[in-house]
Amino acid sequence: MSDLDSPVEPRRRDAARTRQLLLDAARRRFIRDGYAATTVRDIADDAGVNVSLINRYFASKEGLFEACLGAAVTDLGNDTDGLSRDEIIARVVARISGRDPLDNAYVMLMRSSGDERIDEMRRAILISHARKLAAAGTPGPHALLRAQIVIAAAFGIATMRSALQPEPITSADPAVLHALLTDLIDAVLPR
Amino acid sequence: MSDLDSPVEPRRRDAARTRQLLLDAARRRFIRDGYAATTVRDIADDAGVNVSLINRYFASKEGLFEACLGAAVTDLGNDTDGLSRDEIIARVVARISGRDPLDNAYVMLMRSSGDERIDEMRRAILISHARKLAAAGTPGPHALLRAQIVIAAAFGIATMRSALQPEPITSADPAVLHALLTDLIDAVLPR
Amino acid sequence: MSDLDSPVEPRRRDAARTRQLLLDAARRRFIRDGYAATTVRDIADDAGVNVSLINRYFASKEGLFEACLGAAVTDLGNDTDGLSRDEIIARVVARISGRDPLDNAYVMLMRSSGDERIDEMRRAILISHARKLAAAGTPGPHALLRAQIVIAAAFGIATMRSALQPEPITSADPAVLHALLTDLIDAVLPR
Amino acid sequence: MSDLDSPVEPRRRDAARTRQLLLDAARRRFIRDGYAATTVRDIADDAGVNVSLINRYFASKEGLFEACLGAAVTDLGNDTDGLSRDEIIARVVARISGRDPLDNAYVMLMRSSGDERIDEMRRAILISHARKLAAAGTPGPHALLRAQIVIAAAFGIATMRSALQPEPITSADPAVLHALLTDLIDAVLPR
DNA sequence: TATGAATGAGAATTCATTCAT
DNA sequence: GATGAATGAATTCTCATTCAT
Incomplete structure (x- = not known):
C-alpha cells in the first residue's frame, strides 16, 4: 500500500x-x-x-x-517446443477459459480488418498453429482438419465469453469449464 | 394480367x-x-x-x-418440438456443416449491430435455444453450460468456414465433418 | 430581363x-x-x-x-490546327489578358497537386503546347526554348493578375496590355 | 574557446x-x-x-x-542605387537564370502564406521594386505597368525552372538564356 | 415502386504547436 | 539549446439516410 x-x-x-x-x-x-x-x-x-x-x-x-495480431501470434507461439499432447491441450484449454476474455489470441486471430494482405497472414498463422496441434495427436488422415475444428471451437467459446457474454458460460467456474473443454478436445483430437 | x-x-x-x-x-x-x-x-x-x-x-x-436476425431465429426454432436427443444433435451438426456457410443461424446470432436492445434480444434467443438443447440431454448440474459450449463451438466452426475460410475445414467432406462434429457434441452433451 | x-x-x-x-x-x-x-x-x-x-x-x-486540368488542356488545344503565327500569338495574348484572371489555362497548368503522376502529365502537356507554339515561329536551334519562355512569361503575368493582384497590372486597359504583350512575344519568338 | x-x-x-x-x-x-x-x-x-x-x-x-521573405527583399534591394538601365536589366536577367532556381527572390515574393497582412507587405515590396525598374527606363505613361510585366515574366520563367522543371528551359545554356531574356526585357522596357 | 441527387454526421489522419525533460 | 512526447484543431473522405422526381 x-x-x-x-x-x-x-x-x-x-x-x-x-x-x-x-x-x-x-x-x-x-x-x-x-x-x-x-x-x-x-x-x-x-x-x-x-x-x-x-x-x-x-x-x-x-x-x-x-x-495486436503480432502479440496474439507471440502468445500462440508459446506451445512451439516439443510439448506432450496433454500439455498442449492444457494450453488450449487455458486460452479458452482464461480470466480475461478480452485478451484471447484465438479471438484476435479471427478478427479481420478487411485488408486482404493481413487476412492472408491470419490464414497462414492459423494453419501453422493447427499443424502444431495436429502434430500433438496421433497422426491420421484428418489430423489437420481435427486440429482446425478444435481451434474453431476454442475461438467460438472464447468469443461467446467476450462478445455476447451470456450466462452461465461467461462466469463459469474455471475448474468446471476446464473439465468440459478437455473432454471436448479429447473427443476430437485422436489420442 | x-x-x-x-x-x-x-x-x-x-x-x-x-x-x-x-x-x-x-x-x-x-x-x-x-x-x-x-x-x-x-x-x-x-x-x-x-x-x-x-x-x-x-x-x-x-x-x-x-x-435477418428474425430469419435466423425462425431457423433455430425448427428443433422446437419434442425431438429426440439424436435428432436435435443431427440438426445442430447440419447447421454447422451446411453447404452454404453464408446462411448460418449460429453465426448470424453472434453478429452484433452494436445496438444494446438488439444485443439483449440476441442473448435471450441464445439462452432459449441453449435450454432446448440442454433439455435434449440428461439433466445435470451444468446442463445449460454444456449446451452453451456446444452452441459456441458450433458458431466457431461455422464462422471459420464463412469468414476466414481456411482449408481443409472449408471444403471438408460433409460426411467426415458430420462424424467429427457428432463426436464433439456427444462428448459435451451427457447422454 | x-x-x-x-x-x-x-x-x-x-x-x-x-x-x-x-x-x-x-x-x-x-x-x-x-x-x-x-x-x-x-x-x-x-x-x-x-x-x-x-x-x-x-x-x-x-x-x-x-x-480542372482537363478543362485547361481543352482550352489550350484550341490553337491546334494550322493557324498563322500571328493568330497563335493573338490567342496567347488573349489568354494572358482575358477578363477573368481566375480562368486561365496557363496558371492552372502550373499548379501542382503534389501528385507525381499528374505532375508528369502537366509536364507533357506543357511540352506539347510549347511545340505547337514553336512551330508557329521560324524554326531555329532554340525554338522550343523560346516557346517555353513565352509560355512561362504568360503564366507569370497571368499569375500576378490572379494571385497577388497588384495595380496597375490587374486592372490595366486590355488594349494597352495587348499591345505590350504582343511586343514581348514578338521579341522572343523569331518571325 | x-x-x-x-x-x-x-x-x-x-x-x-x-x-x-x-x-x-x-x-x-x-x-x-x-x-x-x-x-x-x-x-x-x-x-x-x-x-x-x-x-x-x-x-x-x-x-x-x-x-524568408525578408531575405528576398534584401536581395531585391541590391539594385537600389543609381545603376544604369543596362545594369539593372542585367541583374534581373541574372536573377531569372541564376544557377540555383530554388533561391529566387521573385518566386519567393510571389508565394503566399495566406496571411493578408503579409500579402499586403508583398504587394508593397513588389510595387516598390517595380518603381525602381520603371525608373531605369524612359519615363512614359505605362512605365510602372511595363515594369510589372517584366517582373511577372521574370517570376514566371523562374517558377517554371524551379517548380515544374521541364526541359529544355530548366537546364538551358546560361548564355543563351541570358540573351533571350535580355531581348524580352528590352522589348518591354522602353529605352 | 424505384431512382439517384443531396445532406449531415462521423471517421481516420495530418500537422502546427506546446510542454517536459 | 535541443529533443521528442503530447495535444487539439482542421482536413479529407465515407456512409446512412432523406428528398425530389
Missing part, C-alpha cells in the same frame, strides 16, 4: 508505456467489438491518451491492428 | 421479391463481414436494387439487421 | 449542373490559392453545394483537380 | 547556424512547393534539426515564412 516512489501514475511522456496502453486498449476493443466497429477515438480514450498518438506509434488504425 | 408477356424480364416492381433479395444479400454480408464492415450500398449492389429501398422496406440498416 | 420560366435558380437536383458548379469553383480556387491552400469545403461553399458531392462526382479532391 | 578540438563535429548548439539552416531549407521548400504544401517537418528534416526549433527561432511557420 505504500506510495513510496510509486511507479504508477507518475511517469508521463513515456513513449513505451503509451504504446503499450494503446496496444492493450486496442486489443480489448478489437476482440470485443471487431475492427470496423471500433473507432480510434474509442481506443485512445480507453488508453487515456491523445488520438493522434495512434498514428504516431502505429502509422494507422490498420498498423495498430497488425501490432 | 396474363403471364404471357416477358418471362424474360419477369418481375419488376415486385415489393416482396425486392425485400427478399435485400434480406438474402444482407444476411450473407452480415455473416461474412459483420455489421459494421458492411455498407448498405454493398447490400443493395449485391441484391441488384437501389440503396434507398433498404430504408423503404426496413426503415434502416439496423432494421434490416433485425429482420 | 424577363424571368419567364427562367432557367436560373429553379433547377436543383441537376447532376450535370452541380458538377459544373464544382468545377468552376474549384478552378478559381486552385488558380488563385493553389491546391494545398484550398480546402474542399471552400470549393463546395463557393459552389453552394454539399461538400461530399465532390467525392461523389470526382472521387477525391485530387480527381477534381485533374478534371 | 580554442578551435582546436573537434573540427569533425564542428558546431553543435550554435543558434545562429541552426537559424540559417532552417532559413535555407524553408526558402527552398517554399519556392518549390509553396507555403501550404510545405510542412514544418519537411523543413526541419531538410535542415537536419528538430522541428520545434522552428517555433523557438521564428515563433511560427508564418514567422519563418516572413523571415
Whole structure:
C-alpha cells in the first residue's frame, strides 16, 4: 500500500508505456467489438491518451491492428517446443477459459480488418498453429482438419465469453469449464 | 394480367421479391463481414436494387439487421418440438456443416449491430435455444453450460468456414465433418 | 430581363449542373490559392453545394483537380490546327489578358497537386503546347526554348493578375496590355 | 574557446547556424512547393534539426515564412542605387537564370502564406521594386505597368525552372538564356 | 415502386504547436 | 539549446439516410 516512489501514475511522456496502453486498449476493443466497429477515438480514450498518438506509434488504425495480431501470434507461439499432447491441450484449454476474455489470441486471430494482405497472414498463422496441434495427436488422415475444428471451437467459446457474454458460460467456474473443454478436445483430437 | 408477356424480364416492381433479395444479400454480408464492415450500398449492389429501398422496406440498416436476425431465429426454432436427443444433435451438426456457410443461424446470432436492445434480444434467443438443447440431454448440474459450449463451438466452426475460410475445414467432406462434429457434441452433451 | 420560366435558380437536383458548379469553383480556387491552400469545403461553399458531392462526382479532391486540368488542356488545344503565327500569338495574348484572371489555362497548368503522376502529365502537356507554339515561329536551334519562355512569361503575368493582384497590372486597359504583350512575344519568338 | 578540438563535429548548439539552416531549407521548400504544401517537418528534416526549433527561432511557420521573405527583399534591394538601365536589366536577367532556381527572390515574393497582412507587405515590396525598374527606363505613361510585366515574366520563367522543371528551359545554356531574356526585357522596357 | 441527387454526421489522419525533460 | 512526447484543431473522405422526381 505504500506510495513510496510509486511507479504508477507518475511517469508521463513515456513513449513505451503509451504504446503499450494503446496496444492493450486496442486489443480489448478489437476482440470485443471487431475492427470496423471500433473507432480510434474509442481506443485512445480507453488508453487515456491523445488520438493522434495512434498514428504516431502505429502509422494507422490498420498498423495498430497488425501490432495486436503480432502479440496474439507471440502468445500462440508459446506451445512451439516439443510439448506432450496433454500439455498442449492444457494450453488450449487455458486460452479458452482464461480470466480475461478480452485478451484471447484465438479471438484476435479471427478478427479481420478487411485488408486482404493481413487476412492472408491470419490464414497462414492459423494453419501453422493447427499443424502444431495436429502434430500433438496421433497422426491420421484428418489430423489437420481435427486440429482446425478444435481451434474453431476454442475461438467460438472464447468469443461467446467476450462478445455476447451470456450466462452461465461467461462466469463459469474455471475448474468446471476446464473439465468440459478437455473432454471436448479429447473427443476430437485422436489420442 | 396474363403471364404471357416477358418471362424474360419477369418481375419488376415486385415489393416482396425486392425485400427478399435485400434480406438474402444482407444476411450473407452480415455473416461474412459483420455489421459494421458492411455498407448498405454493398447490400443493395449485391441484391441488384437501389440503396434507398433498404430504408423503404426496413426503415434502416439496423432494421434490416433485425429482420435477418428474425430469419435466423425462425431457423433455430425448427428443433422446437419434442425431438429426440439424436435428432436435435443431427440438426445442430447440419447447421454447422451446411453447404452454404453464408446462411448460418449460429453465426448470424453472434453478429452484433452494436445496438444494446438488439444485443439483449440476441442473448435471450441464445439462452432459449441453449435450454432446448440442454433439455435434449440428461439433466445435470451444468446442463445449460454444456449446451452453451456446444452452441459456441458450433458458431466457431461455422464462422471459420464463412469468414476466414481456411482449408481443409472449408471444403471438408460433409460426411467426415458430420462424424467429427457428432463426436464433439456427444462428448459435451451427457447422454 | 424577363424571368419567364427562367432557367436560373429553379433547377436543383441537376447532376450535370452541380458538377459544373464544382468545377468552376474549384478552378478559381486552385488558380488563385493553389491546391494545398484550398480546402474542399471552400470549393463546395463557393459552389453552394454539399461538400461530399465532390467525392461523389470526382472521387477525391485530387480527381477534381485533374478534371480542372482537363478543362485547361481543352482550352489550350484550341490553337491546334494550322493557324498563322500571328493568330497563335493573338490567342496567347488573349489568354494572358482575358477578363477573368481566375480562368486561365496557363496558371492552372502550373499548379501542382503534389501528385507525381499528374505532375508528369502537366509536364507533357506543357511540352506539347510549347511545340505547337514553336512551330508557329521560324524554326531555329532554340525554338522550343523560346516557346517555353513565352509560355512561362504568360503564366507569370497571368499569375500576378490572379494571385497577388497588384495595380496597375490587374486592372490595366486590355488594349494597352495587348499591345505590350504582343511586343514581348514578338521579341522572343523569331518571325 | 580554442578551435582546436573537434573540427569533425564542428558546431553543435550554435543558434545562429541552426537559424540559417532552417532559413535555407524553408526558402527552398517554399519556392518549390509553396507555403501550404510545405510542412514544418519537411523543413526541419531538410535542415537536419528538430522541428520545434522552428517555433523557438521564428515563433511560427508564418514567422519563418516572413523571415524568408525578408531575405528576398534584401536581395531585391541590391539594385537600389543609381545603376544604369543596362545594369539593372542585367541583374534581373541574372536573377531569372541564376544557377540555383530554388533561391529566387521573385518566386519567393510571389508565394503566399495566406496571411493578408503579409500579402499586403508583398504587394508593397513588389510595387516598390517595380518603381525602381520603371525608373531605369524612359519615363512614359505605362512605365510602372511595363515594369510589372517584366517582373511577372521574370517570376514566371523562374517558377517554371524551379517548380515544374521541364526541359529544355530548366537546364538551358546560361548564355543563351541570358540573351533571350535580355531581348524580352528590352522589348518591354522602353529605352 | 424505384431512382439517384443531396445532406449531415462521423471517421481516420495530418500537422502546427506546446510542454517536459 | 535541443529533443521528442503530447495535444487539439482542421482536413479529407465515407456512409446512412432523406428528398425530389
